Amino acid sequence: MSDHDQAPPAEDAARTEHPQEExxxxxxxxxxxxxxxxxxxxxxxxxxxxxxxxxxxxxxxxxxxxxxxxxAAWLPVVDNLELALAHADADPETIVRGVQAVRDQALDVLRSLGYPRHDETGVPFDPVLHEVVSVVEDPDAAPGTVVQVLRPGYGDPDRQLRPAAVAVSRKQE
Amino acid sequence: MSDHDQAPPAEDAARTEHPQEExxxxxxxxxxxxxxxxxxxxxxxxxxxxxxxxxxxxxxxxxxxxxxxxxAAWLPVVDNLELALAHADADPETIVRGVQAVRDQALDVLRSLGYPRHDETGVPFDPVLHEVVSVVEDPDAAPGTVVQVLRPGYGDPDRQLRPAAVAVSRKQE
Structure with missing residues (x-):
């Protein structure tokens, strides 16, 4: 709001060359x-x-x-990924546990940046949250239900990073 | 530049209530x-x-x-991390190779976002790129040389995400 304090433009400068006194x-x-x-x-x-x-x-x-x-929020994830690899000579179970921890950390980062993970099944298909990659027969599921998540989605309905890729049960004809 | 096309402010509206004709x-x-x-x-x-x-x-x-x-640039990294974990019952060598590939992918993402990795040793200490965490005696290195990188840095000198944490050789007194 202090724009008036700034230097006058060239036009003003030119105009003051002819002061009122003259x-x-x-x-x-x-x-x-x-x-x-x-x-x-x-x-x-x-x-x-x-x-x-x-x-x-x-x-x-x-x-x-x-x-x-x-x-910058991802740097700890990368650091820990390297830490897990630095112990690559440990027993496989230790490696897997280390990488699982890194995965959990990555999901925390996504959540902290405003993009929580979505991989719920049994919910009604929602074109905003889901991208249908296959339609399957499933007598146990109501028509149009998400029965499998092939790739999780991230974000909220109003701030979607990626919809979940899902299989849905066939709708009744 | 089309601000003049927008609706007139309240003052203008009030003023037109007294048209020139009156x-x-x-x-x-x-x-x-x-x-x-x-x-x-x-x-x-x-x-x-x-x-x-x-x-x-x-x-x-x-x-x-x-x-x-x-x-969004990190989602493929997270996907592949999960893919590596999905094969956690594979032999340890396969797991490690999978996680190494994810790590390389993460470094590619950092580079693509404008923050290349820096972990060079044997270079002169640079206060912009390096954060000294220890000073060591190293008769083989010129004084003030980076002899070990304890944590890599990311970014360029003019766009630093994190300086590298390094050990440098002691300067001559």
């Missing part, structure tokens, strides 16, 4: 008002220009910062 | 000019207001889109 011709209230209004108008234009420039300058920085923030 | 008092060129200038001024203010509102509205959306883009 033109002492009689001026009515209207002329004075016009001068004041022109000043305000030019100042508003300068503010508009400054605002556009400021946003154009700040936008890439803000996007970069957001990308860095989201990416 | 006030046919004689007006000099200055008064007309003043009216035109006031109109321009108010329009510039309205543009300024609209621009502020537009950016305030767009900014969260753009940041959200950037976060989603950066996060």
């Amino acid at each position: 033109a002492p011709a009689p001026q009515g209230p209207s002329a004075l008002e016009a001068e004041e209004l022109e000043d305000r108008w030019r100042r508003a234009l300068a503010d508009l220009d400054n605002l556009r420039k400021r946003y154009a300058r700040d936008r890439p920085r803000e996007l970069e910062a957001e990308r860095a923030r989201a990416t | 006030a046919p008092a004689p007006q000099g060129p200055s008064a007309l000019e003043a009216e035109e200038l006031e109109d321009r001024w108010r329009r510039a203010l309205a543009d300024l207001d609209n621009l502020r509102k537009r950016y305030a509205r767009d900014r969260p959306r753009e940041l959200e889109a950037e976060r989603a883009r950066a996060t």
Whole structure:
């Protein structure tokens, strides 16, 4: 809101080269008002220009910062993946447990970034949350029910990162 | 640039309630000019207001889109991590190879997001790229050389996600 404090635009600078003192011709209230209004108008234009420039300058920085923030959240996952591999000479059970912990950590990261995992079965098919990859006969399931999740989905209905790839039971004809 | 096409602000709307036709008092060129200038001024203010509102509205959306883009890049890594775990009953060598492939994929993702890995040894210590966690005696290394990387760094000097945690050779007194 402090745009008025910024340097005046080039037009203003040019105009002040002809100060009022050099033109002492009689001026009515209207002329004075016009001068004041022109000043305000030019100042508003300068503010508009400054605002556009400021946003154009700040936008890439803000996007970069957001990308860095989201990416930095994954570094512990990568670190632990490497830690699990550093113990690759341990018994297989230890390796698998280590990698499972990394997987859980990755899901925590996704949740913390705003994209919780969705892999529920037995729920009604929802075109926002699910992508149907196969339709199956399933006498035990109500028609149009998610009976298998082939690839989990991430995100909420209003902020979807990826829908779950699912198999649904055939609808009744 | 089409801000002028938008609806006039409240002030303009109020002013048009007193159209010029109802006030046919004689007006000099200055008064007309003043009216035109006031109109321009108010329009510039309205543009300024609209621009502020537009950016305030767009900014969260753009940041959200950037976060989603950066996060979506990690989904294949998570998928493959789960695939490696799904074959947890395979021989240990297969598991390790699978997890190594996931690790390589994670490093590719970091690189594609603009944060390449840095774990070079034998390079001079650089306070921008390195964080010293220990200083060691190393007769084979020139003083102030990175002799060990304890945790890799990610990013470029001008876009650092995390500096590498390193051990450096002691400087000569």
